[in-house]
Amino acid sequence: MSQHRPPGAPERPVAVPALPDLPEATVARLPEYLRALHNLAENGHDTVSSEWLATAAGVNSAKLRKDLSHLGSYGTRGVGYDVALLIDQIEYVLGLTQRRTVALVGVGNLGHALAGYDGFATRGFRIAALFDADPVRVGEEINGLVVRHVDELSRVATEESIAIGVIATPAAAAQRVADRLVAGGVTSILNFAPCVLSVPDGVDVRKVDLAVELQILSFHEHRKASLTALPAVGEAPLTPLPGNLAATDPQEAIGT
Amino acid sequence: MSQHRPPGAPERPVAVPALPDLPEATVARLPEYLRALHNLAENGHDTVSSEWLATAAGVNSAKLRKDLSHLGSYGTRGVGYDVALLIDQIEYVLGLTQRRTVALVGVGNLGHALAGYDGFATRGFRIAALFDADPVRVGEEINGLVVRHVDELSRVATEESIAIGVIATPAAAAQRVADRLVAGGVTSILNFAPCVLSVPDGVDVRKVDLAVELQILSFHEHRKASLTALPAVGEAPLTPLPGNLAATDPQEAIGT
DNA sequence: CGCGATTTGTGCGTGTCTTCACAAGCGCTT
DNA sequence: AAGCGCTTGTGAAGACACGCACAAATCGCG
Numbered sequence: 001m002s003q004h005r006p007p008g009a010p011e012r013p014v015a016v017p018a019l020p021d022l023p024e025a026t027v028a029r030l031p032e033y034l035r036a037l038h039n040l041a042e043n044g045h046d047t048v049s050s051e052w053l054a055t056a057a058g059v060n061s062a063k064l065r066k067d068l069s070h071l072g073s074y075g076t077r078g079v080g081y082d083v084a085l086l087i088d089q090i091e092y093v094l095g096l097t098q099r100r101t102v103a104l105v106g107v108g109n110l111g112h113a114l115a116g117y118d119g120f121a122t123r124g125f126r127i128a129a130l131f132d133a134d135p136v137r138v139g140e141e142i143n144g145l146v147v148r149h150v151d152e153l154s155r156v157a158t159e160e161s162i163a164i165g166v167i168a169t170p171a172a173a174a175q176r177v178a179d180r181l182v183a184g185g186v187t188s189i190l191n192f193a194p195c196v197l198s199v200p201d202g203v204d205v206r207k208v209d210l211a212v213e214l215q216i217l218s219f220h221e222h223r224k225a226s227l228t229a230l231p232a233v234g235e236a237p238l239t240p241l242p243g244n245l246a247a248t249d250p251q252e253a254i255g256t
Numbered sequence: 257m258s259q260h261r262p263p264g265a266p267e268r269p270v271a272v273p274a275l276p277d278l279p280e281a282t283v284a285r286l287p288e289y290l291r292a293l294h295n296l297a298e299n300g301h302d303t304v305s306s307e308w309l310a311t312a313a314g315v316n317s318a319k320l321r322k323d324l325s326h327l328g329s330y331g332t333r334g335v336g337y338d339v340a341l342l343i344d345q346i347e348y349v350l351g352l353t354q355r356r357t358v359a360l361v362g363v364g365n366l367g368h369a370l371a372g373y374d375g376f377a378t379r380g381f382r383i384a385a386l387f388d389a390d391p392v393r394v395g396e397e398i399n400g401l402v403v404r405h406v407d408e409l410s411r412v413a414t415e416e417s418i419a420i421g422v423i424a425t426p427a428a429a430a431q432r433v434a435d436r437l438v439a440g441g442v443t444s445i446l447n448f449a450p451c452v453l454s455v456p457d458g459v460d461v462r463k464v465d466l467a468v469e470l471q472i473l474s475f476h477e478h479r480k481a482s483l484t485a486l487p488a489v490g491e492a493p494l495t496p497l498p499g500n501l502a503a504t505d506p507q508e509a510i511g512t
Numbered sequence: 513c514g515c516g517a518t519t520t521g522t523g524c525g526t527g528t529c530t531t532c533a534c535a536a537g538c539g540c541t542t
Numbered sequence: 543a544a545g546c547g548c549t550t551g552t553g554a555a556g557a558c559a560c561g562c563a564c565a566a567a568t569c570g571c572g
Contacts, residue, residue: 060560063560066560079520080518080520119466120470188473190470195291219283222350223351305548316530322551324550329550335538518568519569526559527561530555531554531557532556535552538548
């Protein structure tokens with residue numbers, strides 16, 4: 001329990017002894033708040049109002065207050081939130097007070113980039129091992145880590161107490177990698193492969209599919225285009241669309 | 257409905273003339289269904305039941321049926337859904353019947369990987385231009401595309417009718433890039449930079465933050481650890497955790 | 513010491529999402 | 543042609559999330 005409270009509150013014992021169970025939507029927003037708070041702290045602010053923080057995080061202030069209220073009452077009415085205290089609380093709740101070790105499987109195109117992504121290290125995660133199935137890649141050194149063969153995955157995961165496994169392999173290999181991660185005791189997986197993983201209860205999987213994001217955007221593009229093509233709706237384009245962006249274009253205004 | 261069947265249309269009618277406005281949650285799942293359907297089609301299946309497809313997509317079958325019902329009635333009771341027809345419908349709704357052009361800004365660590373990611377091309381997106389602010393990188397050729405300077409962004413975006421902008425720059429540069437994309441007429445942005453973008457109404461932004469995903473997983477790790485530390489809950493580990501996977505990690509098992 | 517300005521924390525109405533359960537519909541078999 | 547099994551599509555209920563609006567609490571100032 002790193003919770004050093006140097007000058008702070010000797011009154012208050014350990015602040016958050018029990019882990020409250022937060023709504024999932026709240027959990028997903030806490031990292032965003034945390035990032036905004038770190039920015040504030042770097043700029044010398046020591047308190048912040050919900051309004052300010054909400055704007056910085058891109059959410060409604062009422063939502064932010066409700067989210068933070070789930071952690072406990074760490075604000076001061078009439079003043080705002082203590083930035084440093086709030087950072088501590090959120091980091092504690094998110095389990096970031098201890099550095100978690102990450103194993104990255106698949107050092108292809110994407111995996112290579114992830115291995116070099118410093119956003120992980122700067123936010124409390126340490127990539128502890130790299131794996132790949134391709135013998136050509138095994139032995140390669142990336143960012144000071146040697147790529148191991150995926151056959152060693154389970155053993156190494158156990159030995160190194162890997163907390164989180166990141167799968168950046170082709171879809172065809174992802175399930176087997178997941179199985180090995182689970183066999184190695186890993187209970188959290190971040191999956192970049194475009195496929196559904198089946199894992200036993202108690203193992204959390206989050207999926208990031210880059211193409212899916214584009215497809216969602218594509219839908220909105222499609223919808224927006226079909227709206228501008230039907231001027232019936234009371235939706236006038238605010239900005240004068242550049243050029244002759246065909247209003248009633250059969251192929252949806254791509255023609256130009 | 258406007259069911260205007262253009263002379264070109266063969267047997268199969270164009271089916272969905274008007275774009276239904278779908279729940280956002282449904283839109284987010286459609287790409288997953290689509291991927292599962294393509295897998296089925298490759299394996300020779302021509303019909304599929306909601307149960308099967310739901311399993312393949314990792315969702316509840318009732319949810320899947322309700323999602324698909326928003327597109328219209330394209331299933332056959334007692335039989336299931338026609339795979340090819342459903343693919344067509346989903347692709348149409350998602351606006352994938354036309355290839356959308358993508359501009360990628362920031363060819364650093366992550367951007368480089370995205371530029372080479374074939375998952376975009378295989379799913380109907382074409383990366384049409386690369387940009388970076390670093391003069392050293394400008395002129396470099398990646399995957400057959402020459403990196404241009406970000407100053408050209410607005411102009412090129414307009415000229416090439418870029419539909420989607422992908423931001424893979426450091427956070428500090430992201431807002432300015434977004435502004436330039438908007439100025440170039442781009443109305444959909446996929447943001448990998450860890451910051452909030454402010455854009456005018458009518459512009460859609462989706463954010464992917466790799467570190468946030470890890471932090472969410474970290475929370476669940478933390479919660480799971482605090483649960484195993486309190487055996488009061490009726491939650492017994494199903495699988496005998498392999499080896500000496502520190503069940504009572506001193507740093508994690510708070511109370512004990 | 514009291515008052516007003518300010519900001520948090522939250523009760524509550526509203527809307528969205530999820531899930532269950534079942535009627536309606538389809539094809540196959542007899 | 544009628545019955546039967548199977549699957550879709552959907553009404554309804556529950557769960558969850560959101561945002562308003564306001565009471566409660568705190569600070570600063572006269």
